[in-house]
Amino acid sequence: MKLTIEQTDLAAAVGYAARSLPARPPVPVLAGILLDAQHERLRVSAFDYEVSADTAVPATVTENGRALISGRLLSDIVSTVRGTVSLELHGPRMLLKAGSARFTLATLPLEEYPALPDPGATVGTLAGPAFAEAVAQVACAVSKDQALPVLTGIGLRHDKKAGTLTLYTTDRYRFAVRTLAWKDADLPDCTAVIPAGALQDASKASADDTTIDLALPTANSGLLTVRGAHHTSTIRALEGELPKYETLFPTEFEHEATVEIAALKAAVQRVALVSTKKEAPIRLTFGGDGTLVLEGGTSVDAQAVDNVTTTLEGGELSIAFNPSFLIDGLNALGTQSVQFQFTSPTKPAVLRGHDSDDQALRYCLMPVRLTG
Incomplete structure (x- = not known):
């Protein structure tokens, strides 16, 4: 095998394949990345019996051939070199050159490497x-x-x-x-x-x-x-x-509230600062006056109160959530405002993007029961 290839193309292909490499390969060959040079392209693959990754990039191939190289090492090398990369196989060794850098890499036994799985027909x-x-x-x-x-x-x-x-x-x-x-x-x-x-x-x-x-x-x-x-x-x-x-998502709701996500996230993060445990809940009270009050902490430790603007349909409601779980949902929605849908303070709440359709993300969050 002998070829030249642009570093950006090689780094992208090797980086993609390297993500499929197992952290602790059960056998040494599964730590390898397979390079297959054929007809002006380099095919780069990895497989560990559970996940496979396969991609191809353009290359100037002088001699067709295949080689199995330690994936982590190859990924580290090609991410640091620059310019045109030359790869040439000499028996059990691969010579890699780029600019003034030169690496001689051991190959792994090709005959022990498993065949890539059949990708299956498109459905x-x-x-x-x-x-x-x-x-x-x-x-x-x-x-x-x-x-x-x-x-x-x-x-x-x-x-x-x-x-x-x-x-x-x-x-x-x-x-x-x-x-x-x-x-x-x-x-x-x-x-x-x-x-x-x-x-x-x-x-x-x-x-x-x-x-x-x-x-x-x-x-x-x-x-x-x-x-x-x-x-x-x-x-x-x-x-x-x-x-x-x-069966888990409620379909009928007694309360609905809309809140601007950026303001709510900032308030949740501030109120959560007083909690000694990351998962300690914060209380959200949706008021009929257009205010959402957030409370965190305990009477024996630090306490915090903040508020943001909301619109509420239905009566006043007080409910508590794990702040990390709440922020995860707000981040995932990808909208400017969130619509909360509630049945009661002890039953799951549904979060969705304001004015989103039925195919958009729905995030169902269990409340936390507060004592006292």
Whole structure:
């Protein structure tokens, strides 16, 4: 193998593939990135049996060939060199040159590297920016508890009749749901749960693509494929199912309030400063006089009170939330104002962007019961 390639192209390709490398590879070859030089392009791939990343960039190829290189080391090197990069394979060694820099890298055994998975047939097409936005929005409610792996994933639900793909997440304290319309989704209704981190990486890589193709997991493969203009990722689905969000979201409300998000976030952050614990709740009292009062702290420690302007339909309501969870939802909405929908102070509240449609993000947040 012998080729030259622009550093920016190589760094982008290697960086994309390196995100799929396992932190603790079960076997040494899975720490490698596969370089395949063929016909004026360099294909860069990584695979660990759970996630694969595959991309191709233009290159001036003098000799076709393949090599497996330590991914982390290669990523570090190509991110620091500049200009045109030369790669040349000499037996078990790869010579990398860029400007005055010269590196001799050991290769890993190609014969031990697993074949990349079949990406599967496309079942639907989405706008790349919309898919990346939806994944980022619902990721706010993904659980960090590795003891329950299914809660660390993002649920995907295809509704054939509606022609929609719904993304949803929960950590048992909140639920985030976002729906997208998609084209050519000719398959039966189905659901799958995809590891959140891998799906975020895949969606970000194709966020600038006009359209992306998806292949949902099947009983045979169990793989989700995200295919953009230049990148293809496969991700193995998690076992199990997330709770059914349809039964958890209230449908009738006694109170509705609208608040400007920037002002509310700033007030929540100020009031939360007096709490000795990050998860200590703050109380929100929506008044009929157009004022939302925020209170935090305890009588034995520091206390704080702040207020912002609100519009309220229904009677006065006082409810408490975990401030971090509340801010996560406000950040994810991506709108200027938030609409709160309440049934009672002890039942889940729904947050959504003011004047948003039914397919926009809905964030269901459990209140915290206060004592005293």
